[in-house]
Amino acid sequence: MNYAIRLLLIAVLLCAGCAKTGHHYTDPAVGLGYIKKIAILPLENFTARKGIEERSRELLTTRILGHGLYEVVEKGELHRFLRDEIRSNEKELIDQRVAKRMAREFNIEAYIAGSVDEFTEVRNGSYTYPEIAISLRMVDIKTGNVVWKASHHANGYSTAGRLFGLTAEDTNSVLFRLIDDLLATLSES
Template structure:
């Protein structure tokens, strides 16, 4: 009888841990616009708000891979977007894309929207002898013609797993956690 009670207790506990880890990211989608018109996008460099060198570039590559593997949008090759940004943004000594630049971006690269983002955490944490990664980011999709944010999502993902810690298993690496976060954020895009 004690084994059955223990099994039920452990099953309920496992279900609670699973449910706690499955929360939906905070997100916004403009109700006035359907995203079906967006076929091709450019992924701009992400802001790196961390102390981890190249975190923005690494997460940008992860997000681009997830967009392509999910078939959400066609994506402009990074070299083309970097060329445009060098010519248009850096030459004017501005850090952000204003509306006029966004319009030229849309025309020159034949895109309906651009994806911008910020990486807010890309680090390794420690709990006793257990090391695990944490990734936090915000992504936003902006219409190049209107400058309106048509979708935005943000959240964090941790590689911490109680089961792994208790039984001495290694945590997933930071890239695996980044891919999980990117998938969760992009899953909130409706109409795709």
């Protein structure tokens, strides 16, 4: 086989696991520049993996603060507020009345809610890697409208890693990359 074709084939194989998969929506009638401070509600967990929603929420908070996107209400204070305001176990689902009280309490313009939709450990021979999907939405508290929503999927698979016996990306690395991909859609708005 020609040397150039071999190089091209290797490049294609190396990039095969790099594709981003996801969708996003931003309300075309609303710019997000007015939002300065947000609350990040507990995420729902639609997977069998216990604790992945809390880990995802922590990393989401870290990345939002790290990128300087918004100020974020401290988790303990928000937990206290939600415990006092919502009697059910569904703290990630709030109505407009509670949202407006939350806005007054914390001086926020919006909140982020969402879910971890998929978490699996895929085994392919001796090669194991995580697959994770997350959906997030930002809700304007004054109107109750979703002003941004994004869903993305990522995995720790690497063709080169599998071919050369390297370790796959761990769950935290995949989560960081996935959350950065989700947040990148905010800047596209």
